[in-house]
Amino acid sequence: MTTARLDLDRLGFDHGAHLLVDRALRALPGGGRLRVTGSDPALGVHLRGWCRERGHVFAVDPVAGFEIEPGPAERQRLTGAERAGGARPEEIVRHPPAHWGLAARGALVEAGGPSPGWFDLADRDVLWADLAPRLYAHAAAAQWDPATAVAWNASFELADDIEAAVVQVMTYLVENEQAALVIPARLLSRVHPHFREVQQLLAVQAADEARHVEVFTRRALLRGSAMGTSSAGGRASLASLLAEPDFTLASFLLSVLGEGSFLALLAFLDEHAPDPVTRQVARLARVDEARHVAFGVAHLEHQAALDPTLRGRLRSSIERRHDALANTAGLNADVFDALVVLAAGEWTPAAIARGYRAVQAMSRAMDDGRRQRLARLGFPPDEAAELSALHTRNFM
Amino acid sequence: MSEQTLLMGAVAYDPKVVTIWEGFRGWLRDSGLPFDFVLYSNYERQVEDLVAGRISAAWNSPLAWLRAQRLAGAAERTVRAAAMRDTDRDLTSVVVVRADSDVSSLADLRGRTIAVGAVDSPQATLIPLAHLQSAGLRQGAGLTVHRYDVGVGLHGDHVGGERAAAAALAAGKVEAACMIDANHLAFIREGTLAPDATRILSQTAPYDHCNMTLVDTAPEELATRFIDLLLAMSYADPQVRPLLDLEGLRTWQVGRTSGYAQLDAAVDQSGFYDDRGRVTAAEYAP
Ligand SMILES: [Fe+2]
Ligand SMILES: [Fe+2]
Numbered sequence: 001m002t003t004a005r006l007d008l009d010r011l012g013f014d015h016g017a018h019l020l021v022d023r024a025l026r027a028l029p030g031g032g033r034l035r036v037t038g039s040d041p042a043l044g045v046h047l048r049g050w051c052r053e054r055g056h057v058f059a060v061d062p063v064a065g066f067e068i069e070p071g072p073a074e075r076q077r078l079t080g081a082e083r084a085g086g087a088r089p090e091e092i093v094r095h096p097p098a099h100w101g102l103a104a105r106g107a108l109v110e111a112g113g114p115s116p117g118w119f120d121l122a123d124r125d126v127l128w129a130d131l132a133p134r135l136y137a138h139a140a141a142a143q144w145d146p147a148t149a150v151a152w153n154a155s156f157e158l159a160d161d162i163e164a165a166v167v168q169v170m171t172y173l174v175e176n177e178q179a180a181l182v183i184p185a186r187l188l189s190r191v192h193p194h195f196r197e198v199q200q201l202l203a204v205q206a207a208d209e210a211r212h213v214e215v216f217t218r219r220a221l222l223r224g225s226a227m228g229t230s231s232a233g234g235r236a237s238l239a240s241l242l243a244e245p246d247f248t249l250a251s252f253l254l255s256v257l258g259e260g261s262f263l264a265l266l267a268f269l270d271e272h273a274p275d276p277v278t279r280q281v282a283r284l285a286r287v288d289e290a291r292h293v294a295f296g297v298a299h300l301e302h303q304a305a306l307d308p309t310l311r312g313r314l315r316s317s318i319e320r321r322h323d324a325l326a327n328t329a330g331l332n333a334d335v336f337d338a339l340v341v342l343a344a345g346e347w348t349p350a351a352i353a354r355g356y357r358a359v360q361a362m363s364r365a366m367d368d369g370r371r372q373r374l375a376r377l378g379f380p381p382d383e384a385a386e387l388s389a390l391h392t393r394n395f396m
Numbered sequence: 397m398s399e400q401t402l403l404m405g406a407v408a409y410d411p412k413v414v415t416i417w418e419g420f421r422g423w424l425r426d427s428g429l430p431f432d433f434v435l436y437s438n439y440e441r442q443v444e445d446l447v448a449g450r451i452s453a454a455w456n457s458p459l460a461w462l463r464a465q466r467l468a469g470a471a472e473r474t475v476r477a478a479a480m481r482d483t484d485r486d487l488t489s490v491v492v493v494r495a496d497s498d499v500s501s502l503a504d505l506r507g508r509t510i511a512v513g514a515v516d517s518p519q520a521t522l523i524p525l526a527h528l529q530s531a532g533l534r535q536g537a538g539l540t541v542h543r544y545d546v547g548v549g550l551h552g553d554h555v556g557g558e559r560a561a562a563a564a565l566a567a568g569k570v571e572a573a574c575m576i577d578a579n580h581l582a583f584i585r586e587g588t589l590a591p592d593a594t595r596i597l598s599q600t601a602p603y604d605h606c607n608m609t610l611v612d613t614a615p616e617e618l619a620t621r622f623i624d625l626l627l628a629m630s631y632a633d634p635q636v637r638p639l640l641d642l643e644g645l646r647t648w649q650v651g652r653t654s655g656y657a658q659l660d661a662a663v664d665q666s667g668f669y670d671d672r673g674r675v676t677a678a679e680y681a682p
Contacts, residue, residue: 013581014581014584014585014591014592015591041595041596042580042581042595042596044599045488045490045577045580045581045596045599046577046578046580046581048486048488048577048578049576049577049578049579049580049581050578050581052482052483052485052486052487052578053483053578053644054646055482055631055646055647058486071482071646071647072631073631073646073647076630076631076632076637076646077631077637079632079634080632080634110634111634111637112634112635112637112638113634113638
């Protein structure tokens with residue numbers, strides 16, 4: 001039987017001596033004992049109590065110091081412990097169990113403990129896209145500061161009613177950005193932390209939307225203090241988005257169709273903005289939105305490849321939403337008119353005709369984009385065209 | 397119901413007692429034992445009910461064990477200490493002074509003031525005071541005792557009195573304080589005592605703490621299975637491990653009665669109970 005020795009010198013348990021004792025006990029061969037010596041006057045008292053609580057047998061050594069016979073409890077604590085998958089994205093598992101909970105992916109998880117029910121989005125094939133880690137890294141690097149990214153002091157002159165059109169469009173954008181903030185925030189709180197890159201991506205997406213809310217509000221209030229109107233139909237359209245509890249369908253309706261359509265709207269504002277501040281905020285938001293759309297498409301593409309029934313479910317989600325909104329007005333009429341005026345820039349028949357054409361071109365661009373993305377998910381061209389036409393008139 | 401169920405008493409010294417025994421109850425029932433527990437607000441009523449046969453088992457403090465023995469003797473019943481935690485064995489108490497104190501031996505405490513825990517605390521009052529008495533120091537005769545009566549009736553399970561005694565030492569209100577060996581370190585870690593600010597003046601001989609007491613009226617087959625199941629609980633079992641952690645043990649061990657002599661002598665010396673188990677302590681109202 002081996003007896004190892006440990007001299008603690010003057011170090012007492014009130015200054016961390018247990019770390020050295022623990023380390024020496026771990027290094028003992030099976031059946032070994034540890035003789036501890038030291039000159040701290042309280043060593044015998046504290047070592048006795050510490051050993052008792054840890055399940056080690058403590059004895060006063062008749063020659064000098066104390067002898068410890070280690071108990072099995074420290075080893076037993078990790079009986080049944082398991083790795084929560086692997087740390088790297090290639091090592092994720094398909095169905096992480098609820099009891100891994102908040103444990104870091106790849107951590108050694110002690111058995112027992114709670115099995116929280118709130119991470120109900122826990123299926124790799126529903127959540128994952130191989131693109132997620134890279135998209136997250138890109139998103140984290142692309143964060144911009146609303147205070148400095150926009151030249152808020154840029155000088156420009158706008159006629160009052162052109163300015164009013166800008167304010168109306170901004171009011172509409174804020175309302176939509178708020179929906180786009182709440183939806184990923186709600187989903188991310190349900191994502192099993194095992195899929196942390198998806199959580200991180202959704203968190204940054206929500207933070208992107210928070211900045212969009214800020215810059216659009218700030219542009220609206222740049223020259224005045226009143227916001228525009230919010231229509232019942234617009235809010236009904238957004239409410240039907242928030243009502244979708246299914247991760248896949250929510251991300252389809254929001255990211256692929258809604259934010260996808262917004263890419264064309266923001267490009268329109270970039271091109272036709274009557275002032276440099278409006279142009280800048282639209283351009284900044286569009287870069288972020290492109291990332292949101294990319295994740296939505298990538299994740300659904302991945303899922304469509306695994307699940308042949310997916311397209312049928314996507315189709316019915318569009319139809320359901322279309323039916324639910326059939327009796328609402330769709331796009332706020334004030335918004336449509338404001339877009340025309342904004343693009344016209346002045347109140348002449350020729351300018352209004354130009355603005356009207358620009359808005360029609362934007363609608364076509366939205367439809368083209370939706371059909372292309374639906375095609376990437378495997379819908380044949382005629383079905384993609386049909387489904388794109390059923391998308392909400394509110395754009396988002 | 398008592399014919400089919402083994403009924404155990406436990407004292408509710410802390411809300412966690414409910415968590416612990418509901419957890420153990422689930423585990424014991426899953427293992428096939430019809431088991432239930434009742435909670436008491438103090439140990440005196442629990443041991444009276446045990447000896448009267450109203451419960452079969454009692455999770456007893458060491459003081460409650462001694463009273464159960466005395467009551468049983470008077471009632472011509474027998475009780476036995478069937479199981480105990482590994483952590484109930486070989487505790488010591490210490491007498492602590494401030495590091496800069498001029499007191500360097502127990503004898504130096506003559507004429508000084510010492511803080512103890514609650515009147516019914518074995519570890520922070522009864523055993524340390526008997527220890528001091530063996531050095532010729534007794535309350536009123538060379539020693540002033542400040543008692544911190546927190547959780548009276550809980551036999552010192554509530555750590556509040558012990559902590560208050562330590563805090564009185566730190567605040568300079570007394571010149572020494574009594575506590576369990578492990579609590580000296582715990583009070584330093586939690587900040588009740590500053591590191592290096594105190595010195596251990598004296599340590600008692602080892603003594604044992606709680607035990608699972610069975611009375612001879614208990615249904616024998618159920619009582620035996622109950623103890624066997626306690627002894628079979630493993631720290632490797634994730635279902636019971638959190639409960640063992642809460643209750644402060646790694647394994648249940650077979651009970652032994654060799655570690656209660658110090659407290660037994662202290663009870664006699666202080667007249668806490670008489671030899672028939674009647675409560676005779678002054679200023680004790682659980
Ligand atoms: Fe946005
Ligand atoms: Fe977005």
